[in-house]
Amino acid sequence: MKYVSTRGAAAGQPHSFLDILLGGLAPDGGLFMPLDYPRITADELRHFRTLDYAALACEILAKFADDIDRDTLAALTRRTYTAEVYRHTRRAGPASDITPLSTLGSEGGTTLSLLELSNGPTLAFKDMAMQLLGNLFEHALARDHATLNIVGATSGDTGSAAEYAMRGKRGVRVFMLSPHNKMSAFQRAQMYSLDDPNIFNLAVQGVFDDCQDIVKAISNDAAFKARHRVGTVNSINWARVVAQVVYYFKGYLAAFDDAAWQAHAEAPLEAMPKVSFTVPSGNFGNVCAGHIARMMGLPIARLVVATNENDVLDEFFRTGAYRVRSAAETRQTTSPSMDISKASNFERFVFDLFERDSARVAGAFEAVASQGGFDLGGTPEFDAIKHYGFVSGRSNHADRIATIRDVDARYRTTIDTHTADGVCVARRYLEPGVPMIVLETAQPVKFGETIREALGHEPDRPADFVGIEALPQHVTVVPAEAERVKAFVAEHSAD
Numbered sequence: 001m002k003y004v005s006t007r008g009a010a011a012g013q014p015h016s017f018l019d020i021l022l023g024g025l026a027p028d029g030g031l032f033m034p035l036d037y038p039r040i041t042a043d044e045l046r047h048f049r050t051l052d053y054a055a056l057a058c059e060i061l062a063k064f065a066d067d068i069d070r071d072t073l074a075a076l077t078r079r080t081y082t083a084e085v086y087r088h089t090r091r092a093g094p095a096s097d098i099t100p101l102s103t104l105g106s107e108g109g110t111t112l113s114l115l116e117l118s119n120g121p122t123l124a125f126k127d128m129a130m131q132l133l134g135n136l137f138e139h140a141l142a143r144d145h146a147t148l149n150i151v152g153a154t155s156g157d158t159g160s161a162a163e164y165a166m167r168g169k170r171g172v173r174v175f176m177l178s179p180h181n182k183m184s185a186f187q188r189a190q191m192y193s194l195d196d197p198n199i200f201n202l203a204v205q206g207v208f209d210d211c212q213d214i215v216k217a218i219s220n221d222a223a224f225k226a227r228h229r230v231g232t233v234n235s236i237n238w239a240r241v242v243a244q245v246v247y248y249f250k251g252y253l254a255a256f257d258d259a260a261w262q263a264h265a266e267a268p269l270e271a272m273p274k275v276s277f278t279v280p281s282g283n284f285g286n287v288c289a290g291h292i293a294r295m296m297g298l299p300i301a302r303l304v305v306a307t308n309e310n311d312v313l314d315e316f317f318r319t320g321a322y323r324v325r326s327a328a329e330t331r332q333t334t335s336p337s338m339d340i341s342k343a344s345n346f347e348r349f350v351f352d353l354f355e356r357d358s359a360r361v362a363g364a365f366e367a368v369a370s371q372g373g374f375d376l377g378g379t380p381e382f383d384a385i386k387h388y389g390f391v392s393g394r395s396n397h398a399d400r401i402a403t404i405r406d407v408d409a410r411y412r413t414t415i416d417t418h419t420a421d422g423v424c425v426a427r428r429y430l431e432p433g434v435p436m437i438v439l440e441t442a443q444p445v446k447f448g449e450t451i452r453e454a455l456g457h458e459p460d461r462p463a464d465f466v467g468i469e470a471l472p473q474h475v476t477v478v479p480a481e482a483e484r485v486k487a488f489v490a491e492h493s494a495d
């Protein structure tokens, strides 16, 4: 499998999976995409149903990472997707399911379910991909006798997922910038209580944007980056996207009972029953993986993009206008991991929508850089969106509160604020006979304050998170100056 840039400049020398594993953007500023999508057969899909999560992940990954041998991939996925790592399951099935599908109930002539993606160490879905990335990085670095210093910025979920994935990994150090005193006590405790010697928490005296600006300044300093082998783990990382493809398959495979599979034992792919997914979305990484699963042949009816008040994506799918927001227009909401001003993986879908015409993609994203967006309203491309199954919706704080209350009252299930955005929007797109699966992207304990507002009490805390706020914290407070952060990285980097 070879990879090219969405903007075309890398077309001359396509890269392999391991070539692009440690990198971020393609050299021309585009994102890496596979040259074409591997297609599954109906028999393969039926075979997948006999596999556990780690084996399924190995099958899917092997299609995209054919430069890693099978046995190595099998060992890496086996080590990643264990019941021990994904032990925080609260409802359906055994932890060995990794991503259990739990049915809420019947609505609109179909079943509404949650795919539990947040049973990992940081209680958010980013663990699903990041844990694999940790093991892939360790493998690739050992192979090349190399080291890597990951520098990142976080306002919560991404940073802690990265730290829990990279802790103790040979050859890797993590320097994670977070805004000083701006995260919740729970989030701070989650990150700062790690005492692994390869993890460095830097609390920047500023806001999240300052942290991001510093990371950008370091990225733009090519000499510094090369000297200290600086890398990132942000959401555009291709391996993260591929890792997320796996659970769309897993959700599909769990959506039908034995009788339904029996009835389709000989059916071709086109005749297999379909499901729809609703995805609480920010940077478009998660739902992009759903798009890829669909392009591989997984029978998906709709991909419902759910946003909060930061509705860049909802606006695009409704009107065709992609318009990035200014910092002033970007709202702080009670589903904070979806508070984005632009959707950094969106270009991957535009590449397919433009039928892989990389010159047009480059033009569109030059317009984003120079004019803040582009508008496909009234063009053939806008009509083509529906052939990809995408629809969208947005919700707001009042919707989240009402949805959390309703799901608690009706189904005795506490959902988090991001999942509430998903359930709220999913209900607008229920179709009789098409199971609707909402991706549960975080556990409610991470957003206790809003749960209290909705339900009058704090959510239950998993046993091993009780009292984490009292643990000793390991963090260095730094001024919001790139030079000071660079000096810290230089002093503590892996050599």
Ligand SMILES: *Cc1c(COP(=O)(O)O)cnc(C)c1O
Residues within 6 Å of the ligand: 124, 125, 126, 157, 158, 235, 280, 281, 282, 283, 284, 285, 286, 287, 337, 338, 418, 441, 442
């Ligand atoms: C990151 C995150 C999202 C958004 O996912 P994207 O891949 O950025 O679209 C949604 N919910 C939670 C809890 C998250 O951490």
